[in-house]
Amino acid sequence: MHTMNVILVAVDGSREAGHAFEAALPIAKAQGSQLVITQVINQNAHRPMSNYDSSIIGEAENEARQRLDQYKKQAEEFGVIDVVADIEYGSPKITIPSEVVPKYHVDLIVTGATGLNAVEKLFLGSVSEHLTKNAGCSVMVVRP
Structure with missing residues (x-):
């Protein structure tokens, strides 16, 4: 079996992302892999609200940092x-x-089948679907 030196798990606060994280743990431990846990804050999704309250992005960053620290x-x-x-x-x-x-030289991405942004999925397709087509590395999609 190919060794997965770097495993990336993408989280967003959804239950599905939690399942992906849980699935990535035993793989990373068994392979002795580096586990990169990332959350991507979509500033464009917050932009309409941030025009009225500039603290919205800061709150999103604080929530992401707390979530990542816990994970x-x-x-x-x-x-x-x-x-x-x-x-x-x-x-x-x-x-x-x-x-x-490319930043982490990822060998495997572990992601949930769906995430928080149902509207984006409806109009643009899911993040997990996009990753499987464009990541340049193996992608494991976890379903609950």
Whole structure:
């Protein structure tokens, strides 16, 4: 079996992302992989609200940091030795394959089948679908 040196799990606060995280843990531990946990904050999704309240983006960053810190702690308690928590900005569909994957030399992306943004999925397709087509590495889509 091909060794997965770097495993990326994309989270967004959804239950599906939690399932993806849980699926990534035993793989990362068994392979001795670095586990990169990333959340991409889509500033465009917050832009209409941030015109009225500039703290919206800051709140999203604080929530993401707390979530990532919690996931990192869980991964380390599970026995994953090398864990990185990463916040990125932009569209998850674009940012993950074009920036995050090359930045960490990712071998495997673990993602939930669906996430928080149902409207974007309706009009543009899901992030997981986009990743399977464009990531340049293996992608594991986790269903609950």
